[in-house]
Amino acid sequence: MANESTTQGSRADAAEPRDSQWPLWEVFVQPPGGDPHEHAGSVHAVDAESALQNARDVYARRGEAVSIWVVRSGQITASTPEDMGPFFDPGNDKPYRHPQFYKIPRGIKV
């Protein structure tokens, strides 16, 4: 797989981290009990099947998984530090976005 170059100034999607090893894969592990998949870390592997096996060996040896996803790191589109303002403005000045803002009418059980 050839590394695709990133366009200056755009998000770093589809760019493989520069690495002398095999391609990098991000590993998402679902714990027992129905919680959603969580990012556990990453592994190197030559293809998806071996990425899955390596992920199992590294992140799911002790019964802490019921499902694993692996995805090529370059396939992930990530926010950039420049997104801090516009993306993650916490909305503190918009208290009505939070349910706590609203009074519950009398007689309603929650």
Place this chain on the structure above:
Amino acid sequence: MASKSEQRAEYLLRLGDDRLVLGHRLSEWCGHAPILEEDIALANIALDLVGQATLLLGRAGTVEGKGRDADALAYLREAVEFRNALLVELPKGDFALTIVRQLFFGVFVLLQAEALQKSTDRDLAGIAAKGVKESRYHVRHSADWVVKLGAGTEESHARTQRGVDDLWRYTGELFLADDVDRAVAAESFGVDPSTLESAWQATVRDVLSRAGLTIPATTYMQRGGREGRHTEHLGHMLAEMQIVARSHPGASW
């Protein structure tokens, strides 16, 4: 004529020694595998095998009734007392040879464990059931690698083919049945290894053909391990494996 418990103990030693010796051979890759992830994978498989060996040798010591536990059997026997097949004691070679051996042995152990789940010995049946899950994963790992390497580059193909050529003559011993095997199979305590051969051939030949690898024409097969006649390699391996236990008699860890 050996007693029933002697035959059973002998049979359990064969099962345990196969796994212990290969587990140790595999552990020699720790820190030396081609890539970190594969280092971890091989160490995992080694630990599984040593874990199975611990249970099997423990059971062997109990059945034998001479007061030897798994540690005594693993660390205080000489090479001539080991009952493993020759295949598992050969030096680890390169990564391709190691992977081919894992395929050959892994498929054998999987078939054996599947059959042993029906053992009349509840302990042995339980150990086998636990081992089946591990073995399925081991076979998946080694079969994938054999296909990748065999159908890979010119060099990986050549090395994997050399692994097949070097190891094939050690596979026949896995399926040789003697009086001990037949006796434990007759009482459904154990499994006659010769009954596993056709399924083993089918699986292994399928993987090798997908990998574009050929099976050597030789029909000559090495043997001797089950009777304690080993290659020179086992003694050297045991010297390393046993030195700590022998230097500190009675120590526990």
